[in-house]
Amino acid sequence: MTRLSPRTPTATLALIALLIVAAAGNTSAAGVASDAALARAKDLYLSAAYEDALMVLSNVKPDVSASEAIEAAEYRVFCLLALNRRAEADAAIQGMVEADPLYQPSEAQASPRIRAVFRDVRRSVLPSIAQRAYADAKGAFDRKDTQAAAKFTRLIALLDDPELAGQATFADLRTLATGFRDLSAAMAPPQALPAAGLPASSGPQALVAPVPDAGADSRVIPPEALSQPVPPWQPVSRTDRGPFTGTLQLQIDERGAVVDATLVTRIHPSYDNQLLKMARTWKFKPATKNGVPIPYAKVLTITLTPQ
Numbered sequence: 336m337t338r339l340s341p342r343t344p345t346a347t348l349a350l351i352a353l354l355i356v357a358a359a360g361n362t363s364a365a366g367v368a369s370d371a372a373l374a375r376a377k378d379l380y381l382s383a384a385y386e387d388a389l390m391v392l393s394n395v396k397p398d399v400s401a402s403e404a405i406e407a408a409e410y411r412v413f414c415l416l417a418l419n420r421r422a423e424a425d426a427a428i429q430g431m432v433e434a435d436p437l438y439q440p441s442e443a444q445a446s447p448r449i450r451a452v453f454r455d456v457r458r459s460v461l462p463s464i465a466q467r468a469y470a471d472a473k474g475a476f477d478r479k480d481t482q483a484a485a486k487f488t489r490l491i492a493l494l495d496d497p498e499l500a501g502q503a504t505f506a507d508l509r510t511l512a513t514g515f516r517d518l519s520a521a522m523a524p525p526q527a528l529p530a531a532g533l534p535a536s537s538g539p540q541a542l543v544a545p546v547p548d549a550g551a552d553s554r555v556i557p558p559e560a561l562s563q564p565v566p567p568w569q570p571v572s573r574t575d576r577g578p579f580t581g582t583l584q585l586q587i588d589e590r591g592a593v594v595d596a597t598l599v600t601r602i603h604p605s606y607d608n609q610l611l612k613m614a615r616t617w618k619f620k621p622a623t624k625n626g627v628p629i630p631y632a633k634v635l636t637i638t639l640t641p642q
Contacts, residue, residue: 370403372391372392372394372395373392373395373403373406373407373410375391376388376389376391376392376395376407376410377410379391380410380413380414380417383417385414385417385418386414386418388410388414389411389414389415392407392410392411392414395407405431405435405438405616408427408430408431409431409440409444409445411427412424412427412428412431412449413445413449415427416448416449416452421452424452425452425456428452428453428456428457429456429460432456432457432460432461432464433460433464435562435618436457436461436464436465436468436493436496437492437493437496437561437562437591437618438592438618439453439454439457439590439592440453441588441592441593441594442588442594443594443595454498457498458498461493461496461498461499462499462505464493465490465493465494465499465505465508466508468486468489468490468493469490469508469511469512471486472486472487472489472490472512472515473515475519476515476518476519483515483516483519484516484519487512487513487515487516487519488516489561490512491509491512491513491516492561492618492620494508494509494512495509495620496590497590497628554624554625555622555623555624555629555631556622556623556624557622557631557633558587558591558619558620558621558622558631558633559619559620560617560618560619560620561591561618561619561620562616562617562618563617563618564613564616564617565610565613565637566606566609566610566613568606568639568640578638578639578640579602579603579606579638579639580600580602580636580637580638580639581598581599581600581601581602581603581607581636581637582598582599582600582634582635582636582637583596583597583598583599583610583614583634583635583636583637584596584597584598584599584632584633584634584635585614585617585632585633585634585635586630586631586632587619587621587622587630587631587632587633588621588630589621589628589629589630590621590628591618591619591620591621591628592618592619593614593615593616593617593618593619595615596611596614596615597611598610598611599634602637602639603639606639610637619633
């Protein structure tokens with residue numbers, strides 16, 4: 336520690352003050368904004384600076400949005416695989432699958448080699464995840480927990496994954512889960528509904544509604560939303576009275592992942608990019624034609640309401 340005495344020269348005091356300011360600046364730089372760190376990591380990955388990208392990704396804070404957390408985890412896996420650190424990559428993928436068993440990178444995000452690694456890891460961990468999910472849902476059912484039906488619904492979506500759907504053991508488990516889901520729904524107390532035409536909350540919000548396809552093939556069953564969070568809508572000024580409405584088009588693949596999201600009609604400059612980013616993380620039960628999963632283009636209207 337530097338000791339200061341009354342005889343310390345003024346120039347020395349000034350130098351010490353400058354060093355303190357510089358140290359504070361370095362601390363601030365170390366805590367670089369997560370979005371900037373993520374953008375920098377992507378640039379480093381694209382330039383093949385994989386080790387540097389991993390170091391930058393370590394600065395992404397744990398309290399980022401769900402979509403940013405997914406992107407950070409993806410690029411960490413991409414870097415580890417590029418460096419042939421397969422064991423670490425497998426562990427990272429397992430963590431992602433444990434957090435979201437339906438997650439898989441799309442063709443637009445990852446090469447066939449990377450997607451194959453994800454499939455291998457998912458194939459190895461999904462059986463245990465499904466068994467734990469069943470135990471959790473059954474425990475909720477036994478406790479008469481109102482979330483039991485939702486837990487069984489998520490489990491059924493997992494059991495419909497192609498990695499599990501063809502196995503007899505999980506076909507039996509799906510039958511059990513379906514029965515308990517129906518019992519749970521029957522036992523659940525009726526839900527209070529908002530007044531007709533009014534949202535359940537009086538605060539600003541985003542409302543999502545599917546656009547009917549008048550020319551739809553009767554043999555096609557459209558995709559069903561499993562996870563569809565939307566960013567909160569916060570008006571940026573008093574002039575943002577709304578409502579603001581736009582049209583969102585999704586390209587959903589055979590596994591129910593959103594491979595592309597575009598705004599056919601823009602909604603609001605402060606909201607559009609947030610929505611597109613989050614929409615690419617949405618999960619669906621895939622569309623089917625004659626029982627076979629197929630790609631599907633789904634159109635939604637998004638309405639921002641101040642109240």
